[in-house]
Amino acid sequence: MDEERTAAWWGRRAWELLSAVRARAPLVHCVTNLVSMDVAANALLAAGASPAMVHSLREVPEFTPRCDAVCVNVGTLSEGWLPSMRAAASAGRPWVLDPVAAGASEFRMEACLSLLALRPAVVRGNASEILALASRSLAAAASSSSSSSSTFKGADSTHDSGDALQDAKALARSTGAVIAVSGAVDYVTDGERVVGVSNGVAMMQKITATGCAATALIAAFLAVVEEPSDVMAVAACALAVFGLAGEIGMESGAKGPASLRMHLIDALYCLDEQTVTSRVKISLHS
Ligand SMILES: Nc1ncnc2c1ncn2[C@@H]1O[C@H](COP(=O)(O)OP(=O)(O)O)[C@@H](O)[C@H]1O
Ligand SMILES: Cc1ncsc1CCOP(=O)(O)O
Numbered sequence: 531m532d533e534e535r536t537a538a539w540w541g542r543r544a545w546e547l548l549s550a551v552r553a554r555a556p557l558v559h560c561v562t563n564l565v566s567m568d569v570a571a572n573a574l575l576a577a578g579a580s581p582a583m584v585h586s587l588r589e590v591p592e593f594t595p596r597c598d599a600v601c602v603n604v605g606t607l608s609e610g611w612l613p614s615m616r617a618a619a620s621a622g623r624p625w626v627l628d629p630v631a632a633g634a635s636e637f638r639m640e641a642c643l644s645l646l647a648l649r650p651a652v653v654r655g656n657a658s659e660i661l662a663l664a665s666r667s668l669a670a671a672a673s674s675s676s677s678s679s680s681t682f683k684g685a686d687s688t689h690d691s692g693d694a695l696q697d698a699k700a701l702a703r704s705t706g707a708v709i710a711v712s713g714a715v716d717y718v719t720d721g722e723r724v725v726g727v728s729n730g731v732a733m734m735q736k737i738t739a740t741g742c743a744a745t746a747l748i749a750a751f752l753a754v755v756e757e758p759s760d761v762m763a764v765a766a767c768a769l770a771v772f773g774l775a776g777e778i779g780m781e782s783g784a785k786g787p788a789s790l791r792m793h794l795i796d797a798l799y800c801l802d803e804q805t806v807t808s809r810v811k812i813s814l815h816s
């Protein structure tokens with residue numbers, strides 16, 4: 531099957547999915563951190579989705595079942611929000627987990643593990659986050675990531691995405707989730723297959739909450755797939771489209787993180803078929 535997946539196939543698939551998001555404007559419920567709310571909502575809107583940042587437990591059981599997909603992000607976790615995250619994750623909608631700074635504290639790690647048990651379709655994190663999560667989730671004997679906490683810095687990664695690839699595969703196999711490790715190359719795996727997404731620019735790391743926005747976009751792309759049989763391809767396409775918007779944002783005259791943020795959102799809004807089909811860079815990783 532993967533042999534047929536040429537660069538042209540990926541470009542067409544990414545365009546189909548982005549077009550479906552624009553046509554259907556899926557309602558994406560985000561229980562996300564306070565830092566990311568603005569950029570994630572704006573990225574979703576620019577891509578054609580409809581964002582809703584709702585976190586009161588009084589609303590979630592009523593609201594989430596009416597949504598098309600869910601994004602749960604533990605970036606500014608508090609005791610009060612965790613039950614809302616769990617309720618949103620349990621509402622029967624396709625959902626994506628962003629384990630921001632998973633290794634920052636025992637509370638955060640336990641929260642991430644409890645959310646993992648609620649079977650997200652996709653987990654998207656940077657390499658340090660995926661290493662930390664895998665290290666705990668897989669138990670010491672199965673993990674090669676004991677170094678993850680020694681260089682831990684918080685929400686930003688201290689590892690390259692390739693450093694987390696083997697742990698990502700093991701985590702995917704043990705949880706049933708597709709695992710996406712972002713970085714210079716975003717690796718997306720179901721535990722057996724791996725695809726690499728090479729779109730993006732390094733400056734994206736200098737804008738806070740780009741990772742959170744990328745995770746939210748994965749949720750939007752998941753929302754428009756009737757049969758989520760190839761979640762890995764959906765996640766890869768969302769990351770490629772987001773990275774491509776970053777590339778075009780940079781080419782549009784961004785001088786640093788603040789102007790890139792603006793240009794990236796504009797680029798996401800303006801992406802056309804020719805650009806997406808010719809510039810998406812996804813390939814099978816051997
Ligand atoms: N060195 C890089 N080169 C190109 N794109 C990058 C690079 N680092 C991160 N990105 C892109 O930036 C976005 C956020 O990824 P990342 O910075 O890893 O997440 P987080 O913000 O959660 O730490 C992703 O779309 C990713 O592909
Ligand atoms: C800085 C920070 N602190 C808590 S959440 C957050 C944003 C993290 O965003 P991202 O994971 O996309 O870098």
Ligand SMILES: [Mg+2]
Nearest residue numbers: 630656741742
């Ligand atoms: Mg992050």
